[in-house]
Amino acid sequence: MTLQSAGRFIDHPEASERVVRAVDDLDETIKIIRSTIFGLRARGGVGGAGLRARGGVGGAGLRARAVRIVGEAAPVLGFAPSVRMEGLLDTRVSREIADHVVAVLSEALTNIARHARAGRADVVLTEDSRHVRLTISDDGVGIPSEGRRSGLRNMAERAQQLGGELELSRLPDGGTALVWWVPVPAE
DSSP states (O other), X not given: OHHHHHGGGOOSHHHHHHHHXXXXXXXXXXXXXXXXXXXXXXXXXXXXXXXHHTTOOTTOSHHHHHHHHHHHHHHHHTSOOEEEEESXXXXXXXXXXHHHHXXXXXXXXXXXXXXXXXXXXXXXXXXOSSEEEEEEEEOSSOOOSSSOOHHHHHHHHHHHHTTOEEEEEEOTTSSEEEEEEEEOOOO
């Protein structure tokens, strides 16, 4: 908050914009930390029984893996994507499904870096006891009607193998939204 209030006293527009971006990045980091804490509490702490039951070890839960993939993509993208996670991602999502989610997230961010010419990307990962849903949107140039689509085909096949779907749409102000979802088996 101190940084945010200090931004009002900066006269140089470029410096002021950098402070605003830094505040936004800090807000996103706080959301990730809170989401991770929620995941740890939901399974009884690091190394808890819920973590072992799903085949994870230490920081290998879906939340931590997703944060790591997004962090690794940031230097390639030239910006840090926003991340929001909700639900019992580390306890309700099986290791097999989590592996697919991580692969789709990595492929989607790689596609944005290679093709989209985007300045922003948003990652939303949710679990609602029926589905795990990964939504990735960007403000780039969109998906061309022609060209290679092997990565998109692989993502769609992953969803279909698990009884889910991949949906792509162009956003009204430019860019693309990718929604990948699969059912979460009942416990």
